[in-house]
Amino acid sequence: MSRQTETAYQFMKEKIFDGTFRPSQKLIESQLAELIGVSRNTVQKALLKLEQENLVEIETNKGATIKAYTLDEIIHYLEILDVLESLVVKNATHHLAADDMQQLETTVLQMEKCLDQNQLDEYTSLSMSFREIIYKAAKNQKAVELIRGIRSPLRRYQLRTMLLPGIKESSIKEHRKIYDALQKRDEQAVELAVRSDLAMVRESFLQNYQLLL
Structure with missing residues (x-):
């Protein structure tokens, strides 16, 4: 994982853990890229890592949302x-x-x-x-x-x-x-x-x- 991808990954992970990003919240890649100061491609890579950890869900043509648990x-x-x-x-x-x-x-x-x-x-x-x-x-x-x-x-x-x-x-x-x-x-x-x-x-x-x- 590149340094920028790691930065994006850690940023989003902490926002999930501290409750800033809420369950079922839609994540907009362009907004995240601007907020973190990285490329949209970097955000996508970080989101894939978060999906592997069951923290987000990614759907084709729908993007990523924060995973909610019953x-x-x-x-x-x-x-x-x-x-x-x-x-x-x-x-x-x-x-x-x-x-x-x-x-x-x-x-x-x-x-x-x-x-x-x-x-x-x-x-x-x-x-x-x-x-x-x-x-x-x-x-x-x-x-x-x-x-x-x-x-x-x-x-x-x-x-x-x-x-x-x-x-x-x-x-x-x-x-x-x-x-x-x-x-x-x-x-x-x-x-x-x-x-x-x-x-x-x-x-x-x-x-x-x-x-x-």
């Missing part, structure tokens, strides 16, 4: 994540080095500080960093690739989920539980903590789907 589709994604993340985190439990554990602890402390200061954007970024430390330690990287592919389209809902009452407090508790279980190298506790975290997310969608769109 509640059922989101719940199905979360059900798959429940299985895959349990597998990967259990797999990583005995492969995390001392430096990895230190990074996890530092990340959790930073997350707690962000919540105290109501810095939710930074909190969600740290939450992803927390998971990436674990993913990199896992031996089953094929499963990790699948997880990243599933989590990508769900990322747009992260910040809005954090704004729901009680979610940020529950979220940090779940991250702390995962860290504590990993520190003890307790596979069963790790699996329970990961599934508890995803169950909280699933319940949030079931109860507040319309608010999260």
Whole structure:
């Protein structure tokens, strides 16, 4: 991917994640090219990459739109994540080095500080960093690739989920539980903590789907 294509791709991806580009919104290539400062051909290449990540839909002679997900589709994604993340985190439990554990602890402390200061954007970024430390330690990287592919389209809902009452407090508790279980190298506790975290997310969608769109 060329530098300009990467620039266009990252620009549009962030606009999807932060909610500037809304589900089912039509994307006009000429407008995007002018906005980003690249050629229309570059925008088309970036859109193809976003289509591969299930973030946009491209139809012949109709152009691209931001992909919208039904509640059922989101719940199905979360059900798959429940299985895959349990597998990967259990797999990583005995492969995390001392430096990895230190990074996890530092990340959790930073997350707690962000919540105290109501810095939710930074909190969600740290939450992803927390998971990436674990993913990199896992031996089953094929499963990790699948997880990243599933989590990508769900990322747009992260910040809005954090704004729901009680979610940020529950979220940090779940991250702390995962860290504590990993520190003890307790596979069963790790699996329970990961599934508890995803169950909280699933319940949030079931109860507040319309608010999260």
